[in-house]
Amino acid sequence: MRRIGIDVGGSTLRVGEVDVRSGTLAGPVDAIPMPAGARPDDVLQALAASPVLRAGEGAVGLAFPSVAQHGVARTAANVDRSWIDLDVAAAFTRLTGRPTVFINDADAAGLAELRFGAGRALLAEAAAGGPPASRIMVLTFGTGIGTALFLDGRLWPNAELGHLMLPGVTDTDGEGWAAASVRTRLALDWSGWTRRVNDYLRELHRLLWPDVFIVGGAVSEHAADWVHLLECRARVVPAVLRGHAGVVGAALAAADAAQGAA
Numbered sequence: 001m002r003r004i005g006i007d008v009g010g011s012t013l014r015v016g017e018v019d020v021r022s023g024t025l026a027g028p029v030d031a032i033p034m035p036a037g038a039r040p041d042d043v044l045q046a047l048a049a050s051p052v053l054r055a056g057e058g059a060v061g062l063a064f065p066s067v068a069q070h071g072v073a074r075t076a077a078n079v080d081r082s083w084i085d086l087d088v089a090a091a092f093t094r095l096t097g098r099p100t101v102f103i104n105d106a107d108a109a110g111l112a113e114l115r116f117g118a119g120r121a122l123l124a125e126a127a128a129g130g131p132p133a134s135r136i137m138v139l140t141f142g143t144g145i146g147t148a149l150f151l152d153g154r155l156w157p158n159a160e161l162g163h164l165m166l167p168g169v170t171d172t173d174g175e176g177w178a179a180a181s182v183r184t185r186l187a188l189d190w191s192g193w194t195r196r197v198n199d200y201l202r203e204l205h206r207l208l209w210p211d212v213f214i215v216g217g218a219v220s221e222h223a224a225d226w227v228h229l230l231e232c233r234a235r236v237v238p239a240v241l242r243g244h245a246g247v248v249g250a251a252l253a254a255a256d257a258a259q260g261a262a
């Protein structure tokens with residue numbers, strides 16, 4: 001079975017068709033530049049025009065960098081404020097005629113990693129008597145920091161722990177301190193940036209004590225450059241699905257919702 005997954009990132013909108021039984025892309029991903037201003041009408045219209053979307057059929061999963069509560073965007077940390085309180089699922093259905101499941105982007109990436117990526121191996125190892133993995137936190141480092149919390153493989157949606165304040169950092173939150181975009185903006189080398197990520201991991205761990213962190217986002221394509229520099233009392237493993245986890249996870253969410261409704 002195939003479903004369309006959409007991942008709205010800070011600078012790029014990605015649309016892909018996903019084989020939801022294997023968690024793999026069924027074809028090339030449309031990468032559309034984020035329209036200037038990132039306003040709802042412009043973004044939704046750019047997505048609706050995607051050839052990949054139009055060629056596919058059935059429900060669509062739309063992953064977005066905000067709290068996504070029952071189809072409605074509730075926050076707008078890195079996008080235009082006019083998204084707040086918009087029923088994005090209904091608006092996209094009106095535009096495309098396609099049933100739409102609206103999901104937080106980190107939650108989508110987390111679902112994909114748990115089912116088909118790094119999390120699958122962790123859960124299998126734990127089930128076979130290996131290191132525990134009942135509490136897994138998936139982190140995505142990009143324009144902001146996305147967080148997805150899993151207890152025994154089940155998601156607690158909309159955890160917004162990228163906005164955690166760190167001890168000793170008074171002028172910004174966790175993502176303002178350690179997102180991948182901060183590395184670019186401040187021209188930090190990998191070790192300079194990972195020192196900041198370590199500050200962030202330390203605080204997250206102190207408060208929530210996960211067994212494992214899965215670290216992802218587009219920056220996980222360079223995992224070999226930085227993941228070994230992380231210091232943390234929990235296990236840390238790189239994400240496996242890399243830049244496409246959001247697209248895959250959005251498609252999974254669409255397929256799961258259709259199944260739940262059946």
Ligand code: BGC
Pocket residue numbers: 064065066067075077078104105106107140142143144145146147160162175
């Ligand atoms: C948003 C989250 C999102 C994360 C990653 C944060 O700024 O508040 O909803 O998951 O960025 O995109």
